[in-house]
Amino acid sequence: MKEKYNFAVVGATGLVGGTMLTVLAERSGLPIDKVFAVASSRSAGSQVEFRGSFLPVADIAEFDFSQVDIALFAGGDVASADYVKKAAAAGALVIDNSSTFRMHEDVPLVVPEVNGETIKENHGIIANPNCSTIQMMSAVAPLHRAWGLVSLSVASYQSVSGAGKEAVKELRQQATEFLQACEAVSGHCAQSAAGELAKKESVFPRPIAFNLFPQIGSFDIDGNSTEETKMVNETKKILGLPNLPVVATCVRVPVFFAHSEVVHVGFSKPTSVEEAKAILSQAPCVRLLDDPSEGIYPTPLDGEHQDDVLVGRIRRDPTSENGLVMWVVADNLRKGAATNAVNIAQAWIELQAESGRQS
Numbered sequence: 617m618k619e620k621y622n623f624a625v626v627g628a629t630g631l632v633g634g635t636m637l638t639v640l641a642e643r644s645g646l647p648i649d650k651v652f653a654v655a656s657s658r659s660a661g662s663q664v665e666f667r668g669s670f671l672p673v674a675d676i677a678e679f680d681f682s683q684v685d686i687a688l689f690a691g692g693d694v695a696s697a698d699y700v701k702k703a704a705a706a707g708a709l710v711i712d713n714s715s716t717f718r719m720h721e722d723v724p725l726v727v728p729e730v731n732g733e734t735i736k737e738n739h740g741i742i743a744n745p746n747c748s749t750i751q752m753m754s755a756v757a758p759l760h761r762a763w764g765l766v767s768l769s770v771a772s773y774q775s776v777s778g779a780g781k782e783a784v785k786e787l788r789q790q791a792t793e794f795l796q797a798c799e800a801v802s803g804h805c806a807q808s809a810a811g812e813l814a815k816k817e818s819v820f821p822r823p824i825a826f827n828l829f830p831q832i833g834s835f836d837i838d839g840n841s842t843e844e845t846k847m848v849n850e851t852k853k854i855l856g857l858p859n860l861p862v863v864a865t866c867v868r869v870p871v872f873f874a875h876s877e878v879v880h881v882g883f884s885k886p887t888s889v890e891e892a893k894a895i896l897s898q899a900p901c902v903r904l905l906d907d908p909s910e911g912i913y914p915t916p917l918d919g920e921h922q923d924d925v926l927v928g929r930i931r932r933d934p935t936s937e938n939g940l941v942m943w944v945v946a947d948n949l950r951k952g953a954a955t956n957a958v959n960i961a962q963a964w965i966e967l968q969a970e971s972g973r974q975s
Contacts (some may be wrong), residue, residue, distance in 0.1 A: 620649035621965060624684040624700070627691030628653035628673055631781050632713055634884060635954035636688050641667045652923045654679050663969040681706035683804050686961050690953070697918055698775035705739030709803055709964060711742050711957045714715070718743040718850060725853050725964040730757040735963050742960055747952025748866065748875055750773045754925040754951070755944045758899040759892060760855060763883035767936065768851060768862045771878045774812065774832060774843075775916060778948050783819045788872055789889040790825035814870070824870050832866045841866055867898040871923055875952060877944040881935040892930050892940055901951070906930055922947060923955045 623640060627633035636836070640651060649809035653664045653671040660675035668866040681687060681703040685832060685859060688698050689703075696714035697937050717723040725743045730753045745753070752770060759765070776783040822829045833842025840848075843866040869876075869910050897904045903924040904916045914926030926945040933939030946952055 617936075618628040618685065618830060618844055618968070619687060620646075620647045621685040622650045622652070622683060623648060623961070624652040624654050624679070624681065624687040624703075625705075626654045626687060626689045626695060627713075628671075629655045629662060630690060630692075631777055631784070631949055632690040632953045634664065635949045636690055636957060637664060637666050637671075639950065639954045639958045643958065643962070644959075647965065652679070652681075652684060652773060655693070658735040664719065665886070670842060681708045682707045682725060685761065685962070688957050688961065692955075698740060703773060708740070709738065709742070709961075711744055711952055711960050713744040713957060714747070717741055717845060718745065718846070719853065724849060726960050727753045727757075727956060728963045729754060731854055731856075732963050735960060736967055738964075742964075744953065744957045745850045745854065746846045746878065747778060747844070747946075748774060749847050749854070750952050750956050751875065751925045751944055751948075752847070752877055752879055753851065753854050753948035754899070754901050754946075755896065755927050756781075756851075756879065757855065758895050759881060759883070759887075759940070760901070762849050762891070762895055763887055763938065764884040764904075765855065765857065765860065766884050767880075767882035767939075768860065769880040770847065770863075771865045771867065772843075772847070773828075773867050773869045773871070773876040775869065775873050775875055775948055776820075777873045778832075778875065778952075779819055781867075784872055786819045787824050787872065790823055794823075794825045795874060820868065824868060826870060828867055828869045830865060830867045832868055840864075871916045873921075873949065874916035875948045876914075876916055876919075878941065879944055880933050880936070880939060882933070883938040883940075885938060887938050889930050889940065892942075896927050901925055902927055904928070912945060912950055916945060917947040919947050921950070925951060925953050 622747050627635045653673045655673050658674050662673045663670040665949040687703045687708040687710045693714045696716040700710050723741050801877045844864040847864040848862045906928040913928035933941045
């Protein structure tokens with residue numbers, strides 16, 4: 617059993633990778649020896665901050681993963697496809713934030729508070745679920761354990777940071793240009809301002825400032841977007857319910873950070889709003905904010921820069937015999953990505969320590 621572990625953060629110059637470094641730095645109880653920052657050749661040679669000092673960024677094409685115990689991958693699908701297996705073969709436990717390995721049968725897809733027992737089934741690779749799936753599972757799983765989930769419908773309202781640094785920059789620039797265009801003309805200006813924005817090269821398929829659109833990823837033959845398919849398939853795998861009816865509609869909204877979701881859940885047993893509140897108030901990583909008459913419910917601004925999944929507006933769903941509806945908010949960069957990955961690493965380290973004590 618090792619006393620301390622070496623970590624690599626792949627994609628260290630991106631939003632998720634940078635947040636992984638922040639979360640690692642905050643974990644004083646995590647037995648960290650060295651941390652290596654790794655990225656593509658475009659970022660190699662730059663520096664990133666970690667615990668008050670700066671780490672040089674190594675080129676992933678030249679990096680030796682044999683010096684690493686745990687590799688947190690946040691470099692996207694291409695980096696994962698090219699280097700995850702290489703890192704695992706070198707002896708590192710890889711926790712991969714991309715979608716590359718999530719649906720592989722021999723790769724556990726883990727939210728530690730929900731199905732942490734699957735961590736021990738890894739063969740060197742553990743997949744971090746989609747950001748929207750993580751926050752939804754944190755809220756749904758405790759209720760599923762109580763009443764048995766039989767159906768799930770979700771509409772997600774996802775911040776632009778889910779699409780990376782350039783998307784955050786684009787929303788900021790478009791909002792400024794939109795307001796400037798409105799000041800330049802009298803009357804109803806939205807159409808003309810949006811028209812000007814649409815002419816420019818964009819991260820998104822439509823202007824995002826003061827707008828929203830129901831597309832995250834490409835569409836398949838049935839009209840489902842990539843993000844929607846991820847949420848459906850990942851939910852079934854994490855809960856171990858391959859036949860669960862799940863439908864998702866994913867919407868990009870002009871919010872910088874934190875995703876929000878309306879979740880409709882149907883159960884096999886009678887439910888109550890008060891019981892649901894009691895269950896979720898005791899659930900790990902969940903914080904209940906639910907008193908609408910007093911204006912208490914979570915918003916994306918409440919969800920930013922913290923690790924709880926915020927749940928509110930729990931009420932009955934009259935379209936389902938044992939159905940409930942709830943509003944779920946979480947920081948997509950932290951709980952929806954970096955924090956969950958670090959939690960997986962911490963749980964794996966604890967398993968190593970337990971195994972060492974038993975031997």
